[in-house]
Amino acid sequence: MKLRVLSLLALFLIVIVVACAGPQIYTIPVGYQPTKTFPSLQQKFGSRLGIAPFKDERQKTSYIGIHFPLQGLPTNIESLPVPLEEAVQKSFGRALSWSGVKVVPVSAWDGTPESLKDIDADSVLMVEIKEFWTEGRGRLLRADIRSWVRLVIHLGVKSEGKVFTQRVEMAKKVTVLEATPERVQEITNRVLSDVFDKFLSSPY
Secondary structure (H helix, E strand, O other): OHHHHHHHHHHHHHHHHHHHHOOEEEEEEOOOOOOOOOOOHHHHHOOEEEEOOOEEOOOOOOOOEEEEOOOOOOEEEEEEOOOHHHHHHHHHHHHHHHOOOEEEEOOOOOOOHHHHHHOOOOEEEEEEEEEEEEEEEEEOOEEEEEEEEEEEEEEEEOOOOEEEEEEEEEEEEEEEOOOOHHHHHHHHHHHHHHHHHHHHHOOO
16 A cells, blocks of 8 residues: 555656646757859849848747657747747858948838938848747658748838838658757758749749
8 A cells, every 4th residue: 555655646746847847848959041043132232221020920930840759848949049039040140240241220111112212231131030939840760841931021122112022932741760969950951042032033
């Protein structure tokens, strides 16, 4: 009887510890890494491109994904740096600078053609993050990783006197031996890069 009570007490303590532990967290660097060159960007954007603050318009902004192992607690995925919109904006600006476009910060832009005259740049860009999620699911001897990104990109061009809006989305699913943080990072950034590569190939 005493042994049974001790066993039940031990089981109760294990349940409490597991419940209090909560899910683990992967922190992965998020960023745009171009896979090709875009020689006509200066012709499209002009010599100076203003970057307005990116907006994260997802319903839940705390994480960028989750992994469900075959056994055990799920692992949440968090961007580095945080918030996500900052990580995406910084990496996008760096990539454009490497392409020869001078990037300048713009404190705010309302997205209208009328306000272009007030922007100290040849063009201005703003991105709304609608979806940004990576999900991994452990299976016997393997794991599936699915990542999808959907952005709405607004580009105002002074020489055209117009604002061009594109809705760009990409998704990718792979099967790997293990959903390690490195593999999750690789798939996530590949999808993000495909989205921006598609946009920059034809901004308007």
